[in-house]
Amino acid sequence: MGSDSEAEKTAQKEREKKKFLDLAPIAKPLAGKKLCKRTFKLVRRAAENKCLKRGVKEVVKSIRRGNKGICVIAGNVSPIDVITHIPILCEDAKIPYIYVPSKEDLANAGVTKRPTCCILVLTKPTKGELSQEEEQKLKGDYDQVAADISEVANTMF
Numbered sequence: 001m002g003s004d005s006e007a008e009k010t011a012q013k014e015r016e017k018k019k020f021l022d023l024a025p026i027a028k029p030l031a032g033k034k035l036c037k038r039t040f041k042l043v044r045r046a047a048e049n050k051c052l053k054r055g056v057k058e059v060v061k062s063i064r065r066g067n068k069g070i071c072v073i074a075g076n077v078s079p080i081d082v083i084t085h086i087p088i089l090c091e092d093a094k095i096p097y098i099y100v101p102s103k104e105d106l107a108n109a110g111v112t113k114r115p116t117c118c119i120l121v122l123t124k125p126t127k128g129e130l131s132q133e134e135e136q137k138l139k140g141d142y143d144q145v146a147a148d149i150s151e152v153a154n155t156m157f
Contacts, residue, residue: 026084027075027099029152036100038148039072040109042141046121047111049130049138053120054110056082062120063089069122070096070146074103077117086118095120096149 023030031039046052051069053062059071071090077083090097100106103115110119123142124130130138 022076022078023099023101024075024077024080024083026080026087027073027101029149029156030075030099030101031149031152035098035145035148035152036105038141038145039070039098039100040105042070042121042138042145043072043106043109043119044111045138045141047109049134050125050127051122051130051138052110053122054112054116056086056117059086059118059120060089062122063093063095066093067120067122068093068095069120070098070142070149071118071120072106073097073099073118074106074116075099075101076103083117096146096153098149098152 043052053059053067053069062069063071071086073083073086087097089095103117106119107114107116110116121142123139
């Protein structure tokens, strides 16, 4: 009985190792475990409140239109040319961005079945308004993740 849980643990460790082996060489700043968890929580909350742009096309369009938020980019995208221009756009627009190890995990957090290359978490929904309570929760998570991302970025450069 104990061997099953040990086998599951070793299988999970192998999957974690594989995620980090598939990373693109430009995937920096890469979120650690704790920041990944916080980022996915923020993405999930934003998806529930419709404050999310999914996919390269939507994210680029939104950044060019001047929308502000946090850009979360998957680090295991192949071919890498699909996402190489996004960090440059984010830096020009002064939008914080972070890489996460897996596009599958990013899609799960964004409440979609299809793997997603990048997501832009907006501070306000595109249509309609949020309740005061939901807005405060989203803003709190957003501020915490933004501070963590800037901290990671500062240690890198």
